[in-house]
Amino acid sequence: MNTSEISKLIERTGLKKQEVAIAIGVSVATLRRWEHGETAMPADKLQELKAIAGGKPAPRPLGSQKPATAVLAQVPAAALIEELARRTRSGQLKDNGSNHDTPASVT
Structure with a gap:
């Protein structure tokens, strides 16, 4: 399939590119590539896009992606700390040494 056909299918969905990407389970950058x-x-993925462009429901509900903060808020603090420690030990996470200002204490 050529690129103009993909563009036409995306346009035919009547959705924003971000919505199409979510619906077929890819990033917007991948969709653009x-x-x-x-x-x-x-x-x-082409079949999913054709289905959406033909008026069939999206395989994934639109708006189903939760913001990262909402997802992280559901993870226990101990699990987050352990994951950070694991990534630090494996070299995936490094402390950049920046000193963040701490809020002034209220007297």
Whole structure:
């Protein structure tokens, strides 16, 4: 499928690119790469896009992505601390040494 056909399908959905990306389970950047021909669109994602463009319901509910803060708020603090420690030990996370100002104490 050529890039103009992908663009036409996206347009035919009547949705914003971000909404289309969420609906087919990819990032907006990936959707744009497919649209501009930088990478080939997998057949399963193309079928999902065609279905949405044809008026069928999206495979994933729109707006189903929670903001990262909402997701993190549901994780226990101990689990977050342990994950940070694990990533630090494995070298995935490094302290940049910046000193953050702490709020002044109220007297």
